[in-house]
Amino acid sequence: MDSLNMTVHSPCSVNGTGNGSDDGECYEHYEYDYEAALDTYYWTELAPALAVYAITYVVGVVGNVLIIFTICRYRRLKSTTNVFLASLSSADLVLILICIPVKIARLLSYAWWMGEAMCKIIYYLQAVSAVCSVLTLTTMSLERCYAIINPMKSMYVCTISKAKKAILIIWVSSFLLASPVIVVQVNMEVGNEIRRAYWCVRDFDNGTLWQGYETYMLVLVLVLPTIIMGTAYSTICLAILSAVVARRNIHANGQMGNEKKSSDGGKQSHRPSHEDKTIRQVVPMLLVVVFLFIICWGPILIVNMLKAYGAVPPYDMTLKHWITVFDLMSYFNSCVNPIVYGFMSRHFRKGFKRALCFSDHNRELTLSRSQTQTIKMSTRQSPGPNKEPATVNGNSAALGRKRIEYGRGFHQTESMRTETSFCHV
Incomplete structure (x- = not known):
């Protein structure tokens, strides 16, 4: 059978009105051997990506399932913070279970074969998971900030029942806020009248809609959460530092005489070192949370917006590998969340040991x-x-x-x- 050459049209830029022209001025044409491409795999490019996807999948599934199981298995682990952690792990688990298999399938195929309905549904669920994770992280930062600034009031405000209601609102809001992807994600036809194929991509022909969606996602998933979480965690760090300084002054001035008279004064002399240890554990953890979120989600959201505005070509081979890396980084955030929020917590480590042993x-x-x-x-x-x-x-x-x-x-x-x-x- 003779090989079949296909001509694929893709927009090289988007004009000011956001609509591609019909005269071919804003489109680039390229041909490739379709029949040969079906059986050709560039393993030097695919193997590293597949390995990283597999590791991220296994670690993410095991870590998030372990957190959910531990919280559900031991009732004494249930608190407002841990309830949010269970919701976060659920959202991350949905993202990993749905997104990574689809990404692997797209790496091994040159066309979308799941149909238009699945094209919209899968990307909609991925957007729901991403938005839910972001909203949960942001709500957790606000809850922790309020609990540290107002420890007495938080006993009545930050309850488990109210946390469950907040989680319900988060999930419902996520389904609503992620709905625009249903409109902007299309099953685009490529090829010619002899042999046709389909790609599940953004609606290139509607440039205004594409630009609006990518800007919307950048603000919703990156800009606003970064500002809110950065402010909340900065306030937490300042509150912890001020509390430690105040306690040191009390121990140095008010209890100096008691330490000299007390035969058990050695234990009191170790309190400043214990507080220093608390700073070394808590403050870096809070900073790592914000840092990982920005690093993992920022690049792919920024690149998607640049592609929508024509600053980056949608199919630039020089950026192909970087875009793959950026996709992996966004999933990697869901993979490391169990480590940051679970394994860095002494109490969760004990819960994990109980669950495994x-x-x-x-x-x-x-x-x-x-x-x-x-x-x-x-x-x-x-x-x-x-x-x-x-x-x-x-x-x-x-x-x-x-x-x-x-x-x-x-x-x-x-x-x-x-x-x-x-x-x-």
């Missing part, structure tokens, strides 16, 4: 239950006049001494108490 967790629960039963049996018996009674509340006992005897010679110390809460990140 089922044998240790079950052994700890069995030990706790047996201890509780022994305490109940001991309290039912009439204690001697020299023994102090133990009161039971849930799975823990409030003990009056450092060491108390349970049943047949079993001793329990306060250092063996089971941790009861991971509610704060």
Whole structure:
């Protein structure tokens, strides 16, 4: 069978009115061997991209599923911040599960074969996931800022029930705010009357609509969230620094005499170093959040807008690899979110260990239950006049001494108490 040459038309620029001309002045024409292209793969270009997509997919799915499972499995992990983290992981998981397989399929195919309806639906769901992630990140920054600035009021304002309502509003708003992509994403026909193919791309013929959409997404996903999150996290950093300075002054001036007289003054002298450690952990984490968001989402959004305004050709081979890298970076943000928000948190690390080490967790629960039963049996018996009674509340006992005897010679110390809460990140 003879090879078939196809002529593909693509806009080389968009004029001031946003409409391409029909005389071919604003279009470039190029031909390629369609039949040969179906069986030709440039693995030197595809292999690195496929490897990065695969790593991002595996790490993103495992990390986000682990966060969702940990929060849902352990009720004591549920707090306003962790509820937002579960929503963020859900949005990131949808983005990874939908976007990366489609990107891999597009890398291995020169045409869109899923039809016009799937072209709009898939890109709409991708936009929903991206917008939902952005809105969740922004809401989390505002919630954290309010909780640190107004710690007492936040106990009544930043509740789990209100956080769930906020998440519902975020998801509904995301479905509405992402709807413009349904109009601007089209199933464009390429080829000739002999052999036709389709590409799922932006509507090049409607330049005004294309420009408006890319500008809208740049402002919605990058500009406004960056301003809001930057302001919120800057306020948090200043509040933490001012609180640390105030505490240091109190310890240096008000408790200096007590430290000299107290035999346990060594513990108090370590407080400044503990606060310095808090600064080294919390402040860099907040800065990393904003930095990763800007770095991962900024390039692809800016390039898309430049393409819409004609500053960058839509099909420039010199920028092809850079655009692929920029796409990967936007997905990489969803991949690293579990690391930044989960693995950098001491309480979440403990929750992950409990989720992964089922044998240790079950052994700890069995030990706790047996201890509780022994305490109940001991309290039912009439204690001697020299023994102090133990009161039971849930799975823990409030003990009056450092060491108390349970049943047949079993001793329990306060250092063996089971941790009861991971509610704060």
